[in-house]
Amino acid sequence: MLHTLRVLLLGLPLVLAAPAFAQKVVTVGWGSYAMDAPQFLVASEKGYFKEAGIEPKFIPFQSGREGFEALIGGQLDVNVMAEFPAVVGTMRKQPFSVLAVLSRYAANRLITTPASGASDLAGLSGKTIGLPLGTNVQFMVDEDLKRAGVKAQIVNLTPPDLPPALLRGDVDAIATFPNAFGGARRILGERYRELPVSPYATTFVVAASREFLAKDAAVATKLLGALTRADAFMSSDPAGAQDIVAKTAGKTLTLEAIRAGWGHYHYDVALDGGLLDLMAREGAWIRERGIVRDADPSAALFRSSVADAPLKGVAPAKVTLP
Amino acid sequence: MTVSSRDASVPEANKAARSSLPALAAPAWLGPGLRAGLAILGFAGLWTLVTVSGLVNRELFPSPAMVWAAAVELGEEGALGSDLAASLGRAAIGFALGSAAGVMVGLLTARTRLFSAALTPLLTLLRPIPAIALVPLAIVWFGVGEGSKYFVIAYTVFLAVWLNTHHGAAGIAGTYIRASRSLGAGTRREFFEVVLPAAAPHIVAGLRMGAALAFLSLVAAELSGASSGIGYRIQESRQFFRTDRLFVGLIELGALGALLDVLFVAVSRRVIHWEH
Secondary structure: OHHHHHHHHHHHHHHHHHHHHHOEEEEEEEOOOOOOOHHHHHHHHOOHHHHOOEEEEEEEOOOHHHHHHHHHOOOOOEEEEEHHHHHHHHHOOOOEEEEEEEEEEOOOOEEEOHHHOOOOHHHHOOOEEEEOOOOHHHHHHHHHHHHHOOOOEEEEOOHHHHHHHHHHOOOOEEOOOHHHHHHHHHHHHHHOEEEOOOOOOEEEEEEEEHHHHHHOHHHHHHHHHHHHHHHHHHHHOHHHHHHHHHHHHHHHOOHHHHHHHHOOEEEEEEEEHHHHHHHHHHHHHHHHOOOOOOOOOOHHHHHOOEOOHHHHHHOHHHEEOO | OOOOOOOOHHHHHHHHHHHOOOOOOOOOOOOHHHHHHHHHHHHHHHHHHHHHOOOOOOOOOOOHHHHHHHHHHHHHHOHHHHHHHHHHHHHHHHHHHHHHHHHHHHHHHHHOHHHHHHHHHHHHHHOOOOHHHHHHHHHHHHOOOHHHHHHHHHHHHHHHHHHHHHHHHHOOOHHHHHHHHHOOOOHHHHHHHHHHHHHHHHHHHHHHHHHHHHHHHHHHHHOOOEOOOHHHHHHHHHHOOOHHHHHHHHHHHHHHHHHHHHHHHHHHHHHOHHHO
16 A cells, blocks of 8 residues: 555656656747738647647747847747848847748738828828838838839838827828738728738748757757648648637637638748848848948848758758758 | 925935945045046946857847947937937927926925815826836827827826925925914915925926936837937837947937936036035
């Protein structure tokens, strides 16, 4: 009896600790990316992470940019974000690596109201555009204005401040992130108008800290394996994937909104030359602005911030980098 | 007839306490300016040592030399001067609005029962609300222009000045009031020659604190809806990982605050000379 009790007491901690040994916890920086990176939600819900021996621990951030700061500060293993912080991080010699592109969003837009009197980019000449400073959105708008030969005043506003500023008439147009379009449409109501912009596609990536890759390269490969499985599921059963996103995103995103927006995204866990080309264009824009001068924004520079081995390990055909 | 609510022996006691400091005190031949300069140089030396030690990421923790180079770069771009002008203008207007309102309301709540009953609970509730939490509201109310920035700064300054003024004016010894009345002073004379001089040290302390808070809330006010200013430049630097430029903004804020504090002390010595 005493022996049995002793065995039980000694064995209990081992039994309790067993799942912790089996599952490798990976800290993931996560913003409002339910639509931009649904592979994470699908892989969690379908159990792909668990089957890969991974337990993702989602750490919420207001933006991918903030998560990126935590990543290079050593607080995260991986982070989901748009490509722009990766461009800045590479030019500022930060220790991280892009593991894969998750999606591309090709329905970017400028939002305005009838009060601005603008029906195209030319109509914004001499007017004020509100946008979040130092982001891919500013790059997109600057490129578009330059192409159209239009000069407008840019005002830095955080995404939540943009629709009220447009509604008040403080600015004539706004540009924001894809996950904020729905809110802007709701706030502006019948006054909501869209202006066509260039085919710039916001590219959502997953990046890892160098420390994580050095210590847990195999875990990074398993993580990408789970994400590519989720990608495959999303292709074969988009309605099922949309249901999962609606279920996990909570009240912030309705199933109708997910269905309506799904087609604007191209979901594909991959690494291709298009990513490097875009990063080089953004890098040239940053250098032109004079904020970061001591880096040559070539595709070769940005290639150094991409780690293709983990993705090659699970889906070599998805890696088509030069 | 001017009075002081403080014990005149306090400065003497402070002097005595200072002279009994242990041997680590700076040599007497070092003037305050030289001492401050040496302290800053010592700090910069330590800072340089940390950055060259290899223990920190120099892109995130730049050396003083890198920060100096960034300041020169900003100066060449013309951003240093224009940001300083924009921020000082906002801070000055916000401070003027907030401090004027703070002194007036503080005197009213301290000396008038009706105002005290009506406003003190509300102001006590407002005090813990940080300026940054008001930025979205300010933008909705006043737009992205200068109005919202003045509001945020004035709000922060107002509460600090109000609280100090209220305490100063409410805590005047009853003997002063009774003495002035027994000597035949009217309400107006009592206010200007007893209440105001007695509360003045507290009002000046509130203004001094308000000036520091104006710079604190300036950064919050300029984080959104701005195209210039020190807060705007800090935000821009953060977005582009230019920590060296970010440090320039922080040092600018610190230097401005310190300079303003020195000015305040100098001016207050003249204005409320009976306290010194």
